[in-house]
Amino acid sequence: MSDQPSAAEEIMDGVYRALRAHGYADVTMQDIADECSKSKSLLHYHYDTKEDLLVAFLDYVITDSEARIRAHADEPPIERLAGFVGWFVFEADAVDREAFHIALLELRTQGPFNERIREQLVRSDRLLRGTVADILESGIENGTFREVDVEETAALVVATLDGARTRQITLTGGDGDGAGDRDEADGAGDGDEADGAGDSDEADADGDGATAEGGDATAVDDLPEPTYTRRVAEATLQRIVAPLLADGVALPSLEDGIAAMSRDDETE
């Protein structure tokens, strides 16, 4: 962003902070106005409804991602691919970033029901898969990568990194310092007063109280270490990217990939 943010940039920054604090379902135009120090009536002058503003925000976030990707377009394909993988790594203390992506995930659950949101999600998907496809095609052309199925590889890489991110942000609890610490109650149980004895044991279908620990599954770490995204990103480089490389091409480290993208301003 420039030194003098425009009114639109200030509003989008307010949406970002308000989504982090309140989540998609509960955030109001007033919350957003408070976060960007604008009046609610000014917001309504530009955006009729909360939906309009959130669709505009998705557009803003995706446009920002396009710009960040474009800024790396002239770098060597293998560095671009490692940077793409590293972009999806969330460290354990990235609570603000996790909180923002939880709000985005809430927005994504509206995709099937809201065509304008879905249009932005499809645009984002095409940007991400298209970026990996572009990197692969450039790298095949200049001899970095073997001939591979570009569309399939792009879908595989994007699904893998997105899946790791979704699992990390949903499985990680709040520590009172951001992600798990929304300003309002989460609404579970709203409108339903307690009026009876709970007995959730009835839900155990076969009555044996089996848990993952008691079943046939092998004991695994509570969560992948050090984080879900870092573990899966490392595996993505070793298992998916390494076999794409032409003979003699070296695989960059994940740290190199993370460093490449974090040199940009962190806005996502």
Added chain:
Amino acid sequence: MSDQPSAAEEIMDGVYRALRAHGYADVTMQDIADECSKSKSLLHYHYDTKEDLLVAFLDYVITDSEARIRAHADEPPIERLAGFVGWFVFEADAVDREAFHIALLELRTQGPFNERIREQLVRSDRLLRGTVADILESGIENGTFREVDVEETAALVVATLDGARTRQITLTGGDGDGAGDRDEADGAGDGDEADGAGDSDEADADGDGATAEGGDATAVDDLPEPTYTRRVAEATLQRIVAPLLADGVALPSLEDGIAAMSRDDETE
């Protein structure tokens, strides 16, 4: 399920149908009562709050998954692994299953804020990764697989398949026949009356109106064909599973994997 479903099973089936129809955020105890032909007061006798009932439902779904996984525990490891991959394939017409998983995804977004929901999500994650780890360890022991990093491979496979599923269900619109056809409005814009001129163009950070098509990204299919999950599951077998195989072990087809799991009752 047995021929004579228990009251608990009937209630859980009602939760399943109510979540599909209304989503997590909007579903009420009354909706669930209507779907299972019980009184709301009976539901409250067993479950104090909507949260109690939804946590019990998650427990029920995961326990059901445990039972389904256990039913295949004696099959050859490579068949089990192909079955696990095939389990995550959603065909294009799987609208009920997609609608259910959208509701589950909404529930998952509550993970950071609700410890009881998060406990169930962590249990599910350990079940899934533990199952892949168990398959890999059995297969390494009997010579089906090479020596591989079991924990890393399990995290990679689960993240990949989950990511493909999340992308498919969020990027696919309703066709008036289920998934995109909830009984109530989605709530976007609630409480915000239209009172001004919308101008979402202000959100275009750099003012060039760039889209994925106009940027540097290579043109890719609108969505992976025939579905996101099928494309990524196929890639998972070819790119992630095939390199694990010991010499002379044949890779099953994705169709074999899909058939293995669909012989069970489809409850998830």
